[in-house]
Amino acid sequence: MxxxxxxxxxxxxxxxxxxxxxxxxxxxxxxxxxxxxxxxxxxxxxxxxxxxxxxxxxxxxxxxxxxxxxxxxxxxxxxxxxxxxxxxxxxxxxALAPRKRKPTSNDVLIIDGTLVPTRDRSIAASSKNYRYSTNVQVLVTAETRLVISVGRPLPGNRNDCTAFSDSGIDAACGKATVIADGGYQGTGLLIPHRRQAGQTRLPEWKERHNAAHRRVRARVEHVLARMKNWKILRDCRLKGDGVFWAASCVAHMHNLALGG
Incomplete structure (x- = not known):
């Protein structure tokens, strides 16, 4: 052949x-x-x-x-x-090798979850994209947009605040300041200000903080979009640990492509 x-x-x-x-x-x-x-x-x-x-x-x-x-x-x-x-x-x-140096208090990281459709229903669940998917948590550096860790896949109906600890990615955060969206309530991460009961709008200083927060957090959205260029994350046919190593392989190749 x-x-x-x-x-x-x-x-x-x-x-x-x-x-x-x-x-x-x-x-x-x-x-x-x-x-x-x-x-x-x-x-x-x-x-x-x-x-x-x-x-x-x-x-x-x-x-x-x-x-x-x-x-x-x-x-x-x-x-x-x-x-x-x-x-x-x-x-x-x-797959992406574990980072040798733990993040310190001087580091700023960003985390978000993405849905990876898969055929293996033992690790997937019907989720908001109307497909059987897994929730994969991705942790990136705010400055370089490099992926430093990928969490273990969880069923796609798990919310991000649960997936943060259950996927094991919380251990990769070290002592860094970690920015996240409003879905990570109760995790101790830096999330946007929310209106309290009876409030019609936030104070202006909180609105400014949220605007700055969105600009920084958008970087992890850009990373997830670039990672989806590797089409295995659009419809993964692997089973079990295959979904994890596929996401970790893509993270490794993303880092190489971004690093020049």
Whole structure:
């Protein structure tokens, strides 16, 4: 079977991954450090069908285009089962690595949740987008718009204030000031001022604070919109932990694309 897409053809890398060749090479190096060269644990004596660069390209293409495994197989010149093995083995290796330095009181972070439609109803629920989705919490830095953590997916009918703690993303906040929208009441995060009972409007100084709050918080909305350019977050066919590593892979690639 002839291979159509290869990492050797650098003009195709950005088309199928959203990363420039230099950024893609950094992704390959990260996978190599995580053990991407090792053979599969189930059949350790069986060699991979593709070199490491092409295996990383396959997983990145899968996240970017959301093509099915049957569609990817002829593009990479391998069998459907080989595509499945590569995605299952290397997908988690592309995921965003935990940050070594905990955020301090000098850091400003922004958090928001996004709905990721998925077919796995064991981790999804019918939500406000009228589809079975998961609630994925994303934490970014206010200054750089880089993603520093992705929470564990929860059913899409969970509200954000519950998902903040249940997804485990609260542990990634450290001592930083964290900005959020009004859905995070009771979490201790910095949320907009709200009218009290009997108030028709907020005092002018609170309106000014809310306007400044919205301008900063919009940055996480921009990040979520850019992450949805990787179409696996528009309709994720993976099950179980696959939804988490898909969102984490996209976060990693978003950071590489944003970092230049």
């Amino acid at each position: 002839m291979q159509v897409i290869s990492a050797e053809r650098q003009e195709l890398v950005e088309v199928f991954t959203g990363l420039r060749p230099r950024q893609f090479q950094r992704l390959v190096q990260a996978v190599h450090r995580a053990g991407g060269q090792a053979l599969g644990a189930v059949r350790p004596g069986r060699p991979w069908s593709l070199p490491l660069r092409d295996r990383v390209l396959l997983v990145a293409t899968y996240c970017r285009t959301n093509l099915s495994m049957r569609q990817l197989a002829p593009l990479f010149g391998i069998s459907v089962s080989a595509v499945g093995r590569i995605i299952n083995r290397h997908g988690p290796l592309l």
